[in-house]
Each structure stands twice: as C-alpha cells, then as structure tokens.
Amino acid sequence: METNAMKQDKIVLDHGSGGKISHNMMTDMILPLFNNPTLSKLDDGAALTIAGKRLAFSTDSYVVDPIFFPGGNIGDLAVNGTINDISMCGANPLYISVGLILEEGFETEKLQKILETMAGAAKKAGVQIVTGDTKVVPKGKADKIFINTSGIGLIYNGVELSGSFARPGDQIIVSGTIADHGITVLSAREGLRFDSDIQTDSAALNTMVKSIVESECDVHVLRDPTRGGVGTTLNEIASQSNVGIRIREADLPLRGAVKGTCELLGFDPLYIANEGKLLAFVSKNDAEQLLEVIRANEYGKDARIIGEVVESDPGKVFLETAIGGSRRVDMLAGEQLPRIC
Amino acid sequence: METNAMKQDKIVLDHGSGGKISHNMMTDMILPLFNNPTLSKLDDGAALTIAGKRLAFSTDSYVVDPIFFPGGNIGDLAVNGTINDISMCGANPLYISVGLILEEGFETEKLQKILETMAGAAKKAGVQIVTGDTKVVPKGKADKIFINTSGIGLIYNGVELSGSFARPGDQIIVSGTIADHGITVLSAREGLRFDSDIQTDSAALNTMVKSIVESECDVHVLRDPTRGGVGTTLNEIASQSNVGIRIREADLPLRGAVKGTCELLGFDPLYIANEGKLLAFVSKNDAEQLLEVIRANEYGKDARIIGEVVESDPGKVFLETAIGGSRRVDMLAGEQLPRIC
Numbered sequence: 001m002e003t004n005a006m007k008q009d010k011i012v013l014d015h016g017s018g019g020k021i022s023h024n025m026m027t028d029m030i031l032p033l034f035n036n037p038t039l040s041k042l043d044d045g046a047a048l049t050i051a052g053k054r055l056a057f058s059t060d061s062y063v064v065d066p067i068f069f070p071g072g073n074i075g076d077l078a079v080n081g082t083i084n085d086i087s088m089c090g091a092n093p094l095y096i097s098v099g100l101i102l103e104e105g106f107e108t109e110k111l112q113k114i115l116e117t118m119a120g121a122a123k124k125a126g127v128q129i130v131t132g133d134t135k136v137v138p139k140g141k142a143d144k145i146f147i148n149t150s151g152i153g154l155i156y157n158g159v160e161l162s163g164s165f166a167r168p169g170d171q172i173i174v175s176g177t178i179a180d181h182g183i184t185v186l187s188a189r190e191g192l193r194f195d196s197d198i199q200t201d202s203a204a205l206n207t208m209v210k211s212i213v214e215s216e217c218d219v220h221v222l223r224d225p226t227r228g229g230v231g232t233t234l235n236e237i238a239s240q241s242n243v244g245i246r247i248r249e250a251d252l253p254l255r256g257a258v259k260g261t262c263e264l265l266g267f268d269p270l271y272i273a274n275e276g277k278l279l280a281f282v283s284k285n286d287a288e289q290l291l292e293v294i295r296a297n298e299y300g301k302d303a304r305i306i307g308e309v310v311e312s313d314p315g316k317v318f319l320e321t322a323i324g325g326s327r328r329v330d331m332l333a334g335e336q337l338p339r340i341c
Numbered sequence: 342m343e344t345n346a347m348k349q350d351k352i353v354l355d356h357g358s359g360g361k362i363s364h365n366m367m368t369d370m371i372l373p374l375f376n377n378p379t380l381s382k383l384d385d386g387a388a389l390t391i392a393g394k395r396l397a398f399s400t401d402s403y404v405v406d407p408i409f410f411p412g413g414n415i416g417d418l419a420v421n422g423t424i425n426d427i428s429m430c431g432a433n434p435l436y437i438s439v440g441l442i443l444e445e446g447f448e449t450e451k452l453q454k455i456l457e458t459m460a461g462a463a464k465k466a467g468v469q470i471v472t473g474d475t476k477v478v479p480k481g482k483a484d485k486i487f488i489n490t491s492g493i494g495l496i497y498n499g500v501e502l503s504g505s506f507a508r509p510g511d512q513i514i515v516s517g518t519i520a521d522h523g524i525t526v527l528s529a530r531e532g533l534r535f536d537s538d539i540q541t542d543s544a545a546l547n548t549m550v551k552s553i554v555e556s557e558c559d560v561h562v563l564r565d566p567t568r569g570g571v572g573t574t575l576n577e578i579a580s581q582s583n584v585g586i587r588i589r590e591a592d593l594p595l596r597g598a599v600k601g602t603c604e605l606l607g608f609d610p611l612y613i614a615n616e617g618k619l620l621a622f623v624s625k626n627d628a629e630q631l632l633e634v635i636r637a638n639e640y641g642k643d644a645r646i647i648g649e650v651v652e653s654d655p656g657k658v659f660l661e662t663a664i665g666g667s668r669r670v671d672m673l674a675g676e677q678l679p680r681i682c
Contacts, residue, residue, distance in 0.1 A: 004640075009448060009449050009450065010445075010446050010447065010449060011444070011445060011446065011447040011448075011449060011452065011477055012445060012477070013445050013477050013479065015443065015475060015477045016443065016475055016476045016478075017477075020624060022475060025475065026475075029452070029453060030456065030473065033456050033457060033459075033460040034456075034459075034460050034463070034470040034473075035467075036469050036471065037471070038436075038469065038471040038472075039469075039470065039471050039472065039473070046436065046471035046472040048435075048436055048471065048493070050394065050396065050435060050436075050493065050495055051394045051495055052394075053391065053392045053393075053394050054393065055493070057436060057438060057471060057472055057493055058438070058472055059439070059440045059443050059472055059473060059489065059491055060385050060440065060474045061440040061441070061474055061476050062476075063442060063471065063476045063478050063483075065381075065482075085447035094389075094391060095379075095387065095389055095391075095398055096624060097398060097399070097400035097442075098375075098400070099400045099401065099402040099491070100402070101402050101404060101442070101487055102350075102352045102356065102357065103352070104353060104354050105351050105352065106352040107350060107351060107352075108349055108350050108351060108352060109350065111352065111370070111505060112370060115370060115371065115374050115375075116374060118374075119374040119375050120374075122375070128375075128377050128379065128380075129375040129377070129380065130377065130379040130380050130387035130389065130398060131379075131380065131386055131387040131398055131399055131400055132371065132375075132380070132400065133400050133401045133402055134356060134357055134363060134366065135357045135369075135402050135403075135404045135680075136352055136354050136355075136356045136357030136358075136405050136523045136679070137351070137357075137680060138354065138679065140481070140507075141404075141406075141483070141484040142482070142483050142484065142487070142569065143478065143482040143483065146442055146476075146483070146487065148400065148402060148440045148489035148491075150400055150438050150440070150489075152389070152391065152396070152493060154391055154392055164598075173575060174586050216595045226569060226652030255452070265637055273493055284682035303534070305353075325610075338478070338479065339476075339478060339479075341435075
C-alpha cells in the first residue's frame with residue numbers, strides 16, 4: 001500500500017485513521033510547514049510555557065457515526081476525549097471550548113440531548129466549557145453533527161511526560177479492557193446486537209492521572225490509545241523513544257463479548273479504538289505500586305501490566321502470542337473502522 | 342419569524358447566522374446547560390485566570406464555500422479569525438490548534454495549498470500552530486474541508502475589555518471598509534465578477550490591538566464584526582452593555598465596488614461579514630488619538646469614527662441615514678449569506 005501522503009492525489013479515509021497514513025501525512029505534509037519544536041514532539045497535546053506557567057493545549061474533532069451508541073453519544077466522547085488528551089500531558093484539564101458544525105435539518109431534540117450530555121460530562125470531570133461556536137451548513141453538506149473540542153490544562157508541578165521518554169526496562173500498564181469503544185460503535189452502526197454487555201468505555205481519566213502524579217511513581221509516558229488502538233499507540237511511542245516494545249497477548253484485558261465480536265468479524269482488538277483507557281510506561285521498581293494506584297480508580301479496576309520496553313528492535317512492537325510465538329505488531333495501515341470517534 | 346431556538350424542531354441555516362436565532366440558541370439552549378460566568382459574558386473569547394495569569398481562549402469552525410476566493414482561502418481565514426477573537430479580548434495571541442475535517446476524495450494538492458496558507462498566516466502574525474487533529478469522513482458526508490482553530494493568548498497587563506463595558510459618550514471607531522469579505526465570498530460562490538477590486542479583508546489584527554493597548558487610550562470594547570456584520574455586532578454590544586448606539590450612514594467606510602454589489606443584489610452592508618476589521622469603543626477624549634493609532638496600522642488606513650454610545654434606547658442601535666432620517670438597525674434575523682466563514 002502506498003502510504004506516502006504526498007503521493008496520493010486524493011484524500012482517502014486512511015488519512016484520518018490514526019494509523020500509518022495519518023502518521024505520514026503529519027510527518028510529510030504538516031510538520032515541514034508548521035515547523036516548531038512543540039508540534040514536532042507529536043504528543044497528544046502541546047506542552048506550552050506561557051508567562052512562566054506550564055500549560056497543556058489540545059484539540060480533537062469528533063465525527064463518530066452513529067452519534068448515539070450504547071453507553072454514550074458524540075457529546076461525552078468529545079468532552080472526555082479532550083480531557084484525556086490534556087491529562088496525558090501530565091496536566092489538570094481546566095477549560096474546554098466547543099465548536100459545533102450542524103447539518104441543516106438536524107433535530108433540535110437530539111442537539112439538546114447531546115449538549116446535556118456534554119454539560120454532564122464536563123461537570124462530572126470538574127472542567128468548565130467556557131467558549132464556543134456554532135456553524136450550520138446546508139442539508140447534505142455535513143452528516144448531522146460534528147463537534148470540535150479544544151482544551152487547556154495546567155501541567156502538574158515537576159511532571160514531564162512525553163511519548164519520547166520510554167526507556168528499556170519500563171513496564172507497560174493498560175488501565176483496563178481494550179477495544180470496547182470501537183466494537184460498540186461498529187455494532188451500533190451495523191445494527192449488530194451480539195451482546196448487551198458491549199458499551200463504550202468513554203470516560204474522563206483526569207482523576208486517574210491526578211492519582212498517578214500524586215503517587216510519585218517514576219512514570220515516563222502516559223498515552224490514551226484512541227484511533228488506531230493500543231497497537232498503533234505503542235508503535236508511535238516505540239518510534240518516538242527509539243526503543244523496542246514487547247507485549248503479551250495473554251495479559252491483554254479483553255471482555256468476552258468484545259473478543260467474540262472481533263473473532264467473528266476478523267478485527268484485531270489491538271487496532272480498535274478505546275476512549276477511556278490509558279497506557280502508562282513506568283520504571284520496573286514502581287510498576288506494581290502504580291498498578292495498584294490505577295486499580296483504585298473507578299475506571300482502572302481491570303488494569304494490567306501487559307509488557308515492557310526493550311533495547312532491541314528499536315521502533316518496533318512485538319506480541320508474544322498466547323501459544324508461545326512472537327509476531328510483529330505494525331502501525332495500522334489502512335482504515336479498519338472509519339468514523340469511530 | 343420564530344426565533345426561539347427551542348421552539349424549532351429542526352436546525353435551520355439561521356442557527357449559524359450569527360444573528361438573532363444564533364443568539365437565541367446561545368441564550369435559550371446553551372447558557373442554561375453550560376452555566377458559568379465566563380461563558381455567560383458572551384464575548385468573542387473567554388478571559389480566564391490560570392495560576393494567576395490572565396489568558397484568552399477562543400474557538401471557531403470554518404465552513405466557508407467556496408474554499409478559495411479572491412484574496413485568500415479557508416486557511417488564512419481560520420488562522421486570522423482565531424487570532425482576531427483572541428486579540429479582541431485584549432490579549433496577545435500565542436498558540437493555535439488546528440482541527441481538520443476532510444471529505445474523502447478531496448484533492449491533496451488543495452489541502453497542501455490551504456496548509457501552506459495557514460502556515461504563512463501564522464508566521465506573518467507571529468503565532469505558532471502547536472497541536473492538531475485530522476478526521477476524514479466518507480465522500481458526501483462533508484463538503485471538501487472544514488477547519489476548526491482554537492487559540493490561547495496572554496491578556497495584556499492592566500487591560501480589561503468586554504462587550505459589556507460600553508458607556509454613554511464612547512465614540513465608535515471602525516478600522517476600515519465594511520462588508521468586503523462577505524461580498525467577496527458571495528461573488529466567488531455565485532460566479533459573479535463585478536469588479537476585480539473586491540477581495541476578502543482577511544487579516545490578523547494582533548499588531549493593531551498591540552498598538553491600541555500601548556497607546557493607553559481609554560478603550561472599553563474591541564470586537565471584530567464577522568458573521569452578522571457591523572449591525573449585529575453593535576446590537577450585541579448594545580445589549581451586553583445596556584446602552585443605546587447611534588451610527589451615521591455617511592461615515593461608514595465602504596468600497597465603491599462593494600457598495601454597488603450590495604445595491605444590485607439588495608444586501609445591507611451592515612449585515613455582511615468582515616474578517617479583518619475591528620470596532621473600538623473609546624472615551625470621547627481619546628477618540629481622535631485612537632483613530633490616528635489605528636490609521637497608522639497597515640490594516641487601519643481607512644478607519645473612521647462612525648458613531649457613539651448614548652443613554653437612550655438601551656439595547657438598541659439606530660442609523661442616521663444619509664438623507665437625514667433615522668432607522669433602527671436590528672440584529673440580523675434570518676440568514677443573509679450562509680457559509681460565509
């Protein structure tokens with residue numbers, strides 16, 4: 001597959017997948033133009049210093065289809081997503097903006113419900129929605145509703161996290177079951193109803209990150225594995241830190257119903273989006289302590305240590321399979337699931 | 342016309358006009374949900390205090406059609422628009438985020454050109470694009486490209502501006518000719534070619550605002566009259582400050598070609614969008630000095646004093662017509678020009 005963004009004369013769905021082609025569009029087209037050290041770090045948000053204060057700043061647009069799905073809707077997804085991107089910078093999210101693009105004819109009642117959900121999600125997480133914008137385009141020029149959220153947080157004192165800080169020996173913790181969100185949206189979109197147990201994991205992880213910071217464990221990287229899933233996120237970190245990563249299939253937490261749906265439809269849960277999970281890279285000595293800290297959080301009960309950072313094979317991720325083999329987990333090439341967030 | 346947003350069961354184009362129905366959606370649907378003092382001020386951006394520092398935070402989505410037009414494209418519009426919203430808070434814009442929503446099949450070459458324009462606009466204004474996000478939706482689910490920009494600025498020491506600070510006696514300055522952007526986009530969209538003289542006024546006003554602040558003139562309000570035009574913006578300020586406003590038709594700076602197009606097509610230039618102009622409300626004693634300061638800026642050469650704030654008719658705006666009469670300028674009700682920004 002041709003993954004050089006410059007060599008494709010039309011935008012394809014893969015440009016928004018969060019996988020290899022997205023990554024290449026960023027490195028080939030965007031970085032050379034908007035060249036600055038902050039953007040070049042390729043972290044979830046930007047860590048900035050303004051008037052001596054360290055702030056995190058992040059943006060995400062949400063185009064999920066369908067807009068309502070088991071466990072949530074586009075509204076809480078948009079609020080929690082930006083809260084999490086800011087949190088992954090080691091910051092306390094404080095303020096959020098909301099940019100709505102609405103299709104003419106969209107039902108006001110649905111908009112009201114989405115806005116209520118956003119207000120509830122912001123309140124629950126203790127962040128304020130302080131500025132916004134609404135645009136309406138003629139019928140057929142957008143699909144119901146797209147939401148952008150951007151946010152600002154204050155980076156915790158003394159905390160410095162980046163996808164480029166992973167070191168050999170680091171243990172990798174995932175805060176809970178993987179692939180729940182992506183499989184939920186897919187099931188809702190396709191009208192599949194395998195199991196009522198499947199619902200989005202959309203959640204704000206700011207309190208979990210606060211506990212992680214307060215634990216004073218030696219954490220190097222926090223990242224939420226959204227589009228592209230755990231597999232793509234680990235590849236990004238392996239590449240940013242120039243280290244190898246080994247994970248163990250047997251240790252990946254996966255709900256039975258999600259596992260069954262993945263097997264039935266031929267999806268690899270490593271590439272399916274999560275919206276309320278984080279990956280933490282922590283020094284070996286502090287790993288068990290951090291695991292307990294994460295498990296004590298309401299969204300971390302199923303946390304597990306899933307692997308470690310190694311010196312060999314820098315930039316690459318390998319999975320030890322349940323039957324004892326090893327296979328390379330590459331960055332997602334091609335769009336498994338469009339419009340998942 | 343029914344302008345109560347809650348009483349309409351479908352979203353209409355007017356919900357995004359920046360006029361009366363937009364305003365009512367904000368006050369009827371959004372404010373009651375996201376209730377906080379910052380949002381309730383209804384200024385162009387939010388003035389926040391984080392760790393003792395006063396910051397401005399703003400967001401805007403751009404859905405302009407066509408995406409290329411004389412003098413610019415959606416890219417510089419998006420960068421300059423957020424720079425201006427932050428500037429109007431009396432802040433120095435520093436950092437911008439970019440959220441792209443692309444339609445599958447959009448030409449990579451056009452995207453490249455738009456991104457180059459954004460990079461150029463950011464560089465010219467001295468702001469950095471530090472974080473971003475790209476989503477792609479299937480063909481037919483969006484129209485080519487939508488761009489959200491959000492931004493952060495540092496509010497100048499001692500400066501406090503708000504649409505609620507206008508006082509009787511204040512003189513009102515507009516920084517140049519009005520209606521250029523809206524008429525340019527309309528002409529490009531409809532394939533009209535009245536005059537090659539018409540082009541967007543899209544420009545970053547941060548250096549003008551810096552000069553205004555440094556002049557130490559007693560300025561109470563800065564606002565950029567974008568969607569809804571000068572007429573709607575003045576109504577917002579009259580309402581926020583609970584004052585009356587009188588402007589003089591004869592003093593409104595208007596390019597001949599723009600005036601001609603408005604007359605031909607029956608548009609009122611007071612309701613047509615501007616993308617590189619500001620309105621300044623200043624104490625009478627400082628008005629002439631501020632006018633000179635604004636005229637000294639590259640984007641302020643055609644600045645004029647167009648009217649003043651009065652005690653009578655609070656919340657209302659009146660126009661003294663060129664032939665000596667007076668008519669009420671209400672907030673725009675109904676969408677004159679959809680997808681103008």
